[in-house]
Amino acid sequence: MNLRLLQLADSAFPSGAYAFSDGLETLTVRGEVKTAADLSAFLCGQLAHGWGQQDAPACALAWRAAGDELSELDALLSDLKLIQGPREASLRVGANLRRAALHLWPDELATLPPTRHHAVSFGAIAAALGATQADAVSAYVSAWLLGRVASATKLMRLGGLDAQRAARLAEDAAQRCIQDALSATSDDLGGFSPLLDIAAQEQAGLESRLFQT
């Protein structure tokens, strides 16, 4: 595994992704995700029908895209991300990731084309750093999965080991998500997660909240 890719995907990498839950906080506040089993189900659902059908394939497509194609992919994601909070979070994390990566690997990324969304930036940077496409998408999906369970430990009565177990139980769904992403075309980007869309839109109205989305 490419060491630079591991660093790029690490939760300590200063992308700011830790500040966003993309609607999970609303679901926990409402009591729809309150146990480790609920969390695991939520993760599997998102990998199979939501985030995993949009951002993971976008990362895979960005890995092999040229400059104009990256811009088109960014535009497509901006259109498909209807909910303002997750859309802006994706743009902010993408910009932070890109800024930090350019600081760390200025020579390797000297010719990196413009990128905006998190998935697109991650895929393009991973390719420029020499990661294989399969490794890049695996690292991206793993980072999302572990990022969500880390958020969950702050939102729920959930220990670190139970949270990691929830991620472990989503392993099969994550593997299928990665395989689907590697063969996806831009026409495949989409999904079906009406309840998370509604929750994500309601996040801004929560009385007190830990996460920005």
Next chain:
Amino acid sequence: MTATQAGQTPVSPLGQQTRTGTLHLTFEQVDGRTVLMREFQKAPLMIVRPFALPCGTLSVFVVNPTGGLLGGDHNDIQIRVGPGARALILTQSATRVHPSPTGAAATQTVQLSVAQGGRLEYYPERTIPFAGSRLVQTLHATLEPGAELGLTETLASGRVHSGERLAFAEYRSRTEVWQGSRHVYLDHLRLTPGPHTRTPGIWHDLDYAASGVFVGPGTVQDWPAEPGQLASGRSAGGAVWLRAAAAQGLRLDASLHTARQSLRQQLFGATALQIRR
């Protein structure tokens, strides 16, 4: 077998006949009233005689006298609304999607165009995908500056009252709205039911979902919302989107009706629709 050209009667590899329904409608404003200027209907897509609502909008019910869409069938719907005209397109009943022995998808393409100062609203009844069925539909709307558009679509998890849920094979619905050369809305709903469909954030224990898009010159101050059931907001391109979900179809219909009326009033400055069924 997938989409076919209008006028053909395609035959599936197993000899089973499939159908291409065609419905092309053009609405224009004449002497201050909206009239249906041109129509082309090919069974199984037909319309009931248009009638004017008290607000002046011309309403048309689309009827499919057969049992619904069969795998391999194709619907081709094209609706044009001229400057200043106002049209409302409804369907008389739910769209039932049946499977095909070949596994082919039923397909539907809807093309809408609205001229400056025109308004088109398209609110079909819910889609009910039967066990094993596939539906692939695309809706493409082109709006001139100042045109108004309202669209909603509703999906059931299956024949809920018969206890058949999430037994369909695939549902794909892609909706694009363009204002001139600018993309204002894109939604691509893709669902292949599986073991993770009944999870928090996806469809959990509910059986109905709706989505919609509205474009108009007004400003939305009062965003339609029901906690956990319905939300609305602005897309990156500036259109208003709508999402809703419910355990019961009638409950979803009521939420959607309220949200539609609110958005119509705020975006179009329109009075409430009074529809006679």
